[in-house]
Structure formats: C-alpha cells, structure tokens
Amino acid sequence: MPLRLFNTLSGQVDELSPMDGKALRMYACGPTVYDYGHIGNFRTFLQIDVLRRTLALLSIPVRHVMNITDVDDKIICNAAEAGIPIAEYTAPFEQAFLEDLEVLGVERPEILARATEHIPRMVELIQKLSSAGAAYKTEDGSWYFRLASFPEYGKLSKKDLSGMEDGARVDLDEYEKDSARDFALWKAAKPGETSWDTAIGRGRPGWHIECSAMAMEYLGESFDLHAGGEDLMFPHHENEIAQSESVTHRPFARNWMHVRFLLVDGRKMSKSEGNFFTLRDLLLKGYKASAIRLALISVPYRHQLNFTFDGLTEATNAIDRLRTFRKRLTAPQAAFSAGSNPALQTAACKAQTDYIAALSNDLNTAEARAPIFELVRAANTALDQGQFFADDSDAILAVLASFDAVFDVIEDRDAEPTRRALEWAQKEGRMGDVAPELLASQALTDEAIDALVAERTLAKRQRNFARADQIRNEMAEKGIIIEDSKDGVRWKRK
RNA sequence: GCACCGGUGGUGAAGCGGCUAACACGCAGGUCUGCAAAACCUGUAUUCGCGGGUUCAAUUCCCGCCCGGUGCUCCA
Structure with missing residues (x-):
C-alpha cells in the first residue's frame, strides 16, 4: 500500500x-x-x-x-x-x-x-x-x-x-x-x-x-x-x-x-505562561515515557494538539489496557488449546488492514488506534467465554506487534527512563521537582514488593482481610497496584 | 490588519455528502470477587459553534457571523 x-x-x-x-x-x-x-x-x-x-x-x-x-x-x-x-x-x-x-x-x-x-x-x-x-x-x-x-x-x-x-x-x-x-x-x-x-x-x-x-x-x-x-x-x-x-x-x-505546533492547556507553550515543559519535567512528575509518547502521537500531525495532564493520564490508562491484555496472552499460565476461532481470525485480519490503511492515509494515528482497541475487546470477550485458541493468540499478538512497530508503547521500557531522570535530577539539584508518589514508589524495590505481596497472600489465606486490605491500600499510596486473579497475584507500578 | 487552520459527548478525538457519529479516557449500573482490581455487558452526543443557502439528502459542500489557535520576526 x-x-x-x-x-x-x-x-x-x-x-x-x-x-x-x-x-x-x-x-x-x-x-x-x-x-x-x-x-x-x-x-x-x-x-x-x-x-x-x-x-x-x-x-x-x-x-x-x-x-x-x-x-x-x-x-x-x-x-x-x-x-x-x-x-x-x-x-x-x-x-x-x-x-x-x-x-x-x-x-x-x-x-x-x-x-x-x-x-x-x-x-x-x-x-x-x-x-x-x-x-x-x-x-x-x-x-x-x-x-x-x-x-x-x-x-x-x-x-x-x-x-x-x-x-x-x-x-x-x-x-x-x-x-x-x-x-x-x-x-x-x-x-x-x-x-x-x-x-x-x-x-x-x-x-x-x-x-x-x-x-x-x-x-x-x-x-x-x-x-x-x-x-x-x-x-x-x-x-x-x-x-x-x-x-x-x-x-x-x-x-x-x-x-503543527502543540498547545498546552489551550495556550501557546511559553516560559512566561508557566506552561513550558521539557521531557525531563514530565518524567519527574511521575509520567511514563510511553504515556508521553502516546499522548504526543495520538493526534494526527496536521492537527493542533492540546497537551494536558489529563491527556497524559488518559494515555497512561490506555497503555495499561493494552499491556494488561497482552499479558493475558503471554503469561506462562496462558496455554491455549490448539485450534482457532474463525470470528477472531477475521477480526485480527480486519484490524491489521484497517490499521495500516489509517496510517497510510496521511498518518492518521487517531484512526489507526481504533481497530487495535476493537480487537482487544473482541479478544477479551472471547477469552472470557473460553472461545480463544492458540492460533488466535498468535494472530492477535502479531497485530499487536505491528501496532507497536509504529506506536511502540506496549513493550514496557518505562522503568529505565524514569530511573535515569531521577539520577539526573539528583545531579542537577532538582529533586524538589520530583513527585512524592514517584519517590515513594522508587523507594520500594521489587523484592520488597514481592515480600509484601507474599505477606498479604498469607493474610488472605488466614482470612485476615483487614490486614490484606491494609497492605493493598498502603502500596496503592506508593503507586503500586495489586491485582488478584485466578492465576495468582499481579502487581505493577502505576 | 492580511493569510491559513480549527470549533463534534463529561474530556481527548476520528469521520467530511446518505450506514446505529469510530476509538480512548472518565462516570453510572450490572456480572465476577471476601472486598477490590482486571475483564465483560448496559447506559452515557436524536446530534456535530450560530444563522442562512445548495441538494432528494449536510456534521460533511457554499456564504455570513461568533469563538479559539497559528503564521506574517528567533522558534519544533
């Protein structure tokens, strides 16, 4: 094409x-x-x-x-x-x-x-x-x-x-x-x-x-x-x-x-307006690199983009949806039985075609996103109904890979940029600009989180739900989200 | 002042002559759950800035107005 x-x-x-x-x-x-x-x-x-x-x-x-x-x-x-x-x-x-x-x-x-x-x-x-x-x-x-x-x-x-x-x-x-x-x-x-x-x-x-x-x-x-x-x-x-x-x-x-230029909160970005942001400013505020990327590319290049923090939050949540979905397909427990769901195969093909057609049409990124999300919903539904098979997983993962070949937000590489930004802030004496929640989240190592999760799981087994909820809430305050599922406990940094 | 671009739901944003006006986020209710989260279902614009016109038919084309932005100077 x-x-x-x-x-x-x-x-x-x-x-x-x-x-x-x-x-x-x-x-x-x-x-x-x-x-x-x-x-x-x-x-x-x-x-x-x-x-x-x-x-x-x-x-x-x-x-x-x-x-x-x-x-x-x-x-x-x-x-x-x-x-x-x-x-x-x-x-x-x-x-x-x-x-x-x-x-x-x-x-x-x-x-x-x-x-x-x-x-x-x-x-x-x-x-x-x-x-x-x-x-x-x-x-x-x-x-x-x-x-x-x-x-x-x-x-x-x-x-x-x-x-x-x-x-x-x-x-x-x-x-x-x-x-x-x-x-x-x-x-x-x-x-x-x-x-x-x-x-x-x-x-x-x-x-x-x-x-x-x-x-x-x-x-x-x-x-x-x-x-x-x-x-x-x-x-x-x-x-x-x-x-x-x-x-x-x-x-x-x-x-x-x-x-086209972007606007920040509906105004031209300028230092005197106080709406001027470098990439590093945003990372220190706790926004992920992927969210910034998605927010900045989701509005087609020929249109003015109004950049807002709400927009960044939206992008963060949208990426979360895609990543959560992909984990559902790639998690070790996710072994699908052989075969395929014809409806999903068709949907995957259509999504791929529509996606490429939208990008080919003057790089319409907004339009290109839509078929991917539609496919995710169709697949989630099939998954919930047990109508999802190994071939479907392959076909859909291929579509996601093709989405990421341009959008590049599903693959999670967010930890390193944030870590480097914090290092830089330290060196430049800008730690005062770092969001408290980000500091709290960074202070918890993966090992410490795993230990707390284990403690919570034990509490749950003993039906000590008060303690379990307390741990979950405390971690949430530090930007760590805990999710229980059939396949065990998952956690992620917000 | 001159020129160009845009005004679509709670928000961002596609669509640009005729399909139920995509998609995302948010919100409300439901299913699931110890409770949540995730996921799914349902609802969230009888209507696309305002006023005319063209057309069998306009959010989509034309004219006027209002509002926002940008360029005319260094700037991504």
Whole structure:
C-alpha cells in the first residue's frame, strides 16, 4: 500500500514513494542544541518517527538525515556568558537531546549531521550562489542571498512577496543589504565570536545554509521529503529552497511535511505562561515515557494538539489496557488449546488492514488506534467465554506487534527512563521537582514488593482481610497496584 | 490588519455528502470477587459553534457571523 501524505508544496495529499525506486530520502530539521528539548520539539520528532516507522511497516526503505544546529546566535551568546567554547556548551545539550529521543522511542536517523562539521560544504554553496548571481557580499564581509534573483520565492508558504518589497530597515547591523528581505548566508566575524577562516572570508554560517548544504551532501540535489515543524515553513524552508534551487535548478525536495505546533492547556507553550515543559519535567512528575509518547502521537500531525495532564493520564490508562491484555496472552499460565476461532481470525485480519490503511492515509494515528482497541475487546470477550485458541493468540499478538512497530508503547521500557531522570535530577539539584508518589514508589524495590505481596497472600489465606486490605491500600499510596486473579497475584507500578 | 487552520459527548478525538457519529479516557449500573482490581455487558452526543443557502439528502459542500489557535520576526 502506498503512503499518502499531505505535501505543503502541492497543497494536497500526494503519494510518497522513493523517486529513485530504492530508498526514500528524507531530511528533517533537527534541534538547535542550546537547552533541553521541550514537549513541543518532541511532538515534531515523534511525528517524524511515526512517518519513518510507517514507511518501514510498508516496506519502504528510508535514508533519513537530521541536522544538529550547533552554532547560532543564541549558542554563541550563551557560551560566551558561560565563558566556554561553543562546542563545550552544546555537547551536553546534544547528548541530552539524543537521550531524550531514545527515552521517547524515537528511532535514530541514518545520518546525524552537525552544522560545525560541514562548514566547507556551506562555503562551497555560497560560492556557487555567488557565481550564479544569487549571493553578494556586503562591506562588513557578510554574505546575503539576493531574493530578487529567485522569482519563485514564496511557493512553499504561498506568500506573494512582490507587493511587500522593502519595508522599514529594522536591523541596523544589516544596513548594507540590497533589500530588507535578503537573508544572511554568512555572517562576518565579530570580535571575540566563534568564526571560521574560509575562502569567502572569516565568519560563521547563517542558519538556513546548513540545511541546504547537508541535505545535498547526503541526499543529493533533489530528494523525496523534507520535514519539520510548521514554524520552519517560513522563512527557513523557503530560504532553503531558494538557496538550493538557485544552484541546482532542480526541485530541492519534492514533498514537504510540516508538523503543527502543540498547545498546552489551550495556550501557546511559553516560559512566561508557566506552561513550558521539557521531557525531563514530565518524567519527574511521575509520567511514563510511553504515556508521553502516546499522548504526543495520538493526534494526527496536521492537527493542533492540546497537551494536558489529563491527556497524559488518559494515555497512561490506555497503555495499561493494552499491556494488561497482552499479558493475558503471554503469561506462562496462558496455554491455549490448539485450534482457532474463525470470528477472531477475521477480526485480527480486519484490524491489521484497517490499521495500516489509517496510517497510510496521511498518518492518521487517531484512526489507526481504533481497530487495535476493537480487537482487544473482541479478544477479551472471547477469552472470557473460553472461545480463544492458540492460533488466535498468535494472530492477535502479531497485530499487536505491528501496532507497536509504529506506536511502540506496549513493550514496557518505562522503568529505565524514569530511573535515569531521577539520577539526573539528583545531579542537577532538582529533586524538589520530583513527585512524592514517584519517590515513594522508587523507594520500594521489587523484592520488597514481592515480600509484601507474599505477606498479604498469607493474610488472605488466614482470612485476615483487614490486614490484606491494609497492605493493598498502603502500596496503592506508593503507586503500586495489586491485582488478584485466578492465576495468582499481579502487581505493577502505576 | 492580511493569510491559513480549527470549533463534534463529561474530556481527548476520528469521520467530511446518505450506514446505529469510530476509538480512548472518565462516570453510572450490572456480572465476577471476601472486598477490590482486571475483564465483560448496559447506559452515557436524536446530534456535530450560530444563522442562512445548495441538494432528494449536510456534521460533511457554499456564504455570513461568533469563538479559539497559528503564521506574517528567533522558534519544533
């Protein structure tokens, strides 16, 4: 089944397939590593991960490049304030970013490209732009792109700039530009600032040029898909197109995917609103990595997502349902007799088909979830009625595996990220931000819990229900849920 | 101001010309249980922001209005 994806450039849903018939070549704008990533950043990377994984599910090979912007104004400024070289400043944030991606189950792109490691390619590109008459150098040694040389400018964001030429010249530093809208390719070195000595002068790259240079370096002059947050559409991506196509005279990326911003409690997330959250903030509040992942991917990428704590709780409970169900099939006691239930076999097939169809339809994750939950209910019912057999278990586990190939929330890997977040909080002196229930839960080792469970089981056998309930309640307060079942006692950390 | 997107139950959220308006969470009642939990069953929007229009038929298309968001500047 082909993947249909909304293409910002064409303004419609287009079929996405590798233009060279081999691997789908995609470039996704990565982070500027000057701080810890927040959930808004991660929604974008998570949705791109959904795309990657969906392509894999559809057996389309991918070559995915992501840049790491490790030089820009903010970085230079912050590093200077800290009195350290920029690389020393960015390294821990890059590390933290990659760890956070791992925590959220975001697959690593095939290629990670750091801006500072590709300066020569950028310089080359600027030289080519210069020979093509699309770039010029100003007196201070900076280079700008000449917008007037690229009539197609605005084709991505559907802006017609012809009417709005040259407004007031705002930035005094840029008084030498030919036109106010011309953007920087290369910024001349200022005293004391990080800079590179190159053929086009001493300075540092403008922001947009790195993506053009690195995308072409790893994917060629023309490739399949370029993705990023909606804010990047203009001017960043528009500028990339202008720079690249002015040199190659070929379409830069054929498809463009833009992920919408998220809202927090119905408002734009911002530090001043007090609704700004990093991944680490949420882990310390006791939310599981899987719940954060599910909450951030369950609303399709083209829709605004309103992020709330209630939403996280919902995601937590929904994942719980899936995990509990899967345990029902995989527990050692669950030995089903040979055979199959035809109705369930049909349901499993249908669920799989509907699931893939929904994802293929512009990555409709909300729609894709539905058939999985429907199948879970059908299977639970059959299980309760004793109409469930070994073949059904195999078929349904296969559907769940396919669900997890994209959603990746059933497999429980939540303990480690939480443990690491606590370690980090300790180191950063942020233990005050840790939810008390999380601390209480972490204080109980698995062994201690097993001992309490054993004590409770004994109390129950002696019909000392008061004591049994007391243990259960006390553990519940510490976030440990105990469940009795025919097959014995189960417990889990909330 | 200009441009774009959206307004569906208690909540989140699909559907976008005609099926009983998915799915999840929540809540209420029931089955099971020592009690719970899990699981299942039943109920939870006679209705899709408001007002017009097109159509045999509109939540779905068109127009107007109201409300929310976003972009036009660094930003995922």
